[in-house]
Amino acid sequence: MSDTVEGIISHTTQQMQKAIQHLELELSRVRAGKANPQILDGIMVEYYGNPTPLSQVANITTPDARTLSLQPWEKNMLQPIERAIIASNIGLNPSNDGNFIRLFLPPLTEERRKELVKRVNAEGEQAKIAIRSIRRDAIEAIKKMQKDGMSEDAAKGAEASIQGITDKEIVAIDGVCKEKEKEIMTV
Numbered sequence: 140m141s142d143t144v145e146g147i148i149s150h151t152t153q154q155m156q157k158a159i160q161h162l163e164l165e166l167s168r169v170r171a172g173k174a175n176p177q178i179l180d181g182i183m184v185e186y187y188g189n190p191t192p193l194s195q196v197a198n199i200t201t202p203d204a205r206t207l208s209l210q211p212w213e214k215n216m217l218q219p220i221e222r223a224i225i226a227s228n229i230g231l232n233p234s235n236d237g238n239f240i241r242l243f244l245p246p247l248t249e250e251r252r253k254e255l256v257k258r259v260n261a262e263g264e265q266a267k268i269a270i271r272s273i274r275r276d277a278i279e280a281i282k283k284m285q286k287d288g289m290s291e292d293a294a295k296g297a298e299a300s301i302q303g304i305t306d307k308e309i310v311a312i313d314g315v316c317k318e319k320e321k322e323i324m325t326v
Contacts, residue, residue, distance in 0.1 A: 144281065144284070144289075144293065144297045147277050147280050147281060147284075147297070147301075148277070148297065148300055148301060148304070150277075151273055151274070151276075151277040151301055151304060152304055154273045155273055155304065155305070155308045156308075158266050158269040158270055158273065158308075159266065159308060159311055159312060159315065161266070161269075162262060162263065162265075162266040162312060162315060163315060165262050166259060166262060166315065166316075166319045167180075168180060168181070169255055169258060169259060169262075169319065169323070173204045173205070173244075174201040174203070174204060174205055174206055174207045174242075174244050175201070176194075176199040176200075176201065176207060178207075178229060179193050179199060179207070179209075179224075179229075180192075180194070181227075182223050182224060182227045182229075183223060184196050184216065184219050184220050184223040185219050185222075185223070186216070186219070193209075193220065193223065196211055196212060196213075196216050196220065197209040197210060197211040197212065197216065197220055197240075198210045198211075198212070205243060205244045205245075205246070206241055206242065206243055206244070207231075207241070207242040207244070208239050208240075208241050208242075209233075209240040209241075209242070210238070210239050210240075211240075214238075217237070217240060218235075220233075220240055221233045221235055221240060224240070224242070231243075231244065247323075252323050252324055255323045256320050256323055256324065259316055259319045259320055259323065260316060260320075262316075263312050263313070263315070263316035266312045267309055267312055270305055270308050270309060270312070271305070273305075274301055274302070274304075274305045277301045278301060281294050281297045281298055281301070282294065
């Protein structure tokens, strides 16, 4: 990290953007009523002794709004893929017909929708904690610079700038979470 105020502010902004990108990635894995291949991201399949992402051993398609279809590149991968999906605990039971594995997504009940909204809000809160942690680190760096000879006015200005960036990012997190909540609650 640079010792200049601009460097600290730039680094802080980049870190906060990464936190929001991580939140968006996590929320993309939350099922919102329609089939989305991203809910299978993170599932690893044992492929010749190596854990391999599911998307690298099978073609994943969405034939309709409630079905995911997986066609393995090799037929002998049907069983390992099936086991990996069951072990991943995503709440879907694979249906194997010898050529394809199909995942049927049941319609979301009101209770399940509310659980998903709670999960979205929890993810949003984790992102806010990450943003606040980044802010704390930046302000500590500025206070260290103040001890090393930076003027008090410059330090206060830099802290205010970092607080402004933090407030903007917190509002962005709230917006992302509200958008996902709206998507989940839409029947």
